[in-house]
Amino acid sequence: MNSLQAFSLEGKNALITGASYGIGFNIAKAFHAAGISNIIFNDINQELVDRGLAAYKEAGINAHGYVCDVTNEAQVQQMVQKAHQEVGQIDILVNNAGIIKRIPMHEMKREEFQQVIDIDLVGPFIMLKPCCPR
Numbered sequence: 092m093n094s095l096q097a098f099s100l101e102g103k104n105a106l107i108t109g110a111s112y113g114i115g116f117n118i119a120k121a122f123h124a125a126g127i128s129n130i131i132f133n134d135i136n137q138e139l140v141d142r143g144l145a146a147y148k149e150a151g152i153n154a155h156g157y158v159c160d161v162t163n164e165a166q167v168q169q170m171v172q173k174a175h176q177e178v179g180q181i182d183i184l185v186n187n188a189g190i191i192k193r194i195p196m197h198e199m200k201r202e203e204f205q206q207v208i209d210i211d212l213v214g215p216f217i218m219l220k221p222c223c224p225r
């Protein structure tokens with residue numbers, strides 16, 4: 092038995108933010124190898140979501156993609172509600188969406204720093220609120 096077989100996610104649904112491609116998509120592939128039932132993911136525009144849906148289909152992963160900005164509380168609540176209706180309970184949340192600004196600190200504008208904080212720090216808080224069990 093390998094480590095993924097010992098760690099079964101059979102029957103579970105996972106929401107991975109910003110998972111059209113990159114590390115998020117690769118987390119989804121690892122979850123799939125561990126038996127996950129459904130991946131729910133979001134991205135910032137329809138083009139990226141469509142790109143993601145095609146990649147999940149090719150990988151044989153059941154996926155549901157939504158356009159949703161993790162910094163927008165109304166969009167996040169709407170997406171989580173839709174996911175509950177269309178997929179079911181969210182068992183796992185991976186706050187993967189994030190940005191890095193490769194700008195030397197002394198050149199970085201306050202708004203640029205604020206955008207990083209909003210997506211990387213406030214986004215996970217906004218995502219967690221409607222996802223956590225009550």
Ligand SMILES: NC(=O)c1ccc[n+]([C@@H]2O[C@H](COP(=O)([O-])OP(=O)(O)OC[C@H]3O[C@@H](n4cnc5c(N)ncnc54)[C@H](O)[C@@H]3O)[C@@H](O)[C@H]2O)c1
Nearest residue numbers: 109111113114115134135159160161162187188189190210
């Ligand atoms: N790649 C690295 O070396 C590295 C190192 C440390 C941390 N990270 C972090 O790991 C995570 C994934 O990294 P990656 O390399 O796959 O990044 P990536 O830039 O390739 O992918 C990030 C994804 O998040 C999405 N996204 C960005 N802003 C969003 C928003 N407001 N709402 C919803 N989705 C949004 C992007 O469209 C993209 O799909 C990120 O949080 C990144 O900061 C990456």
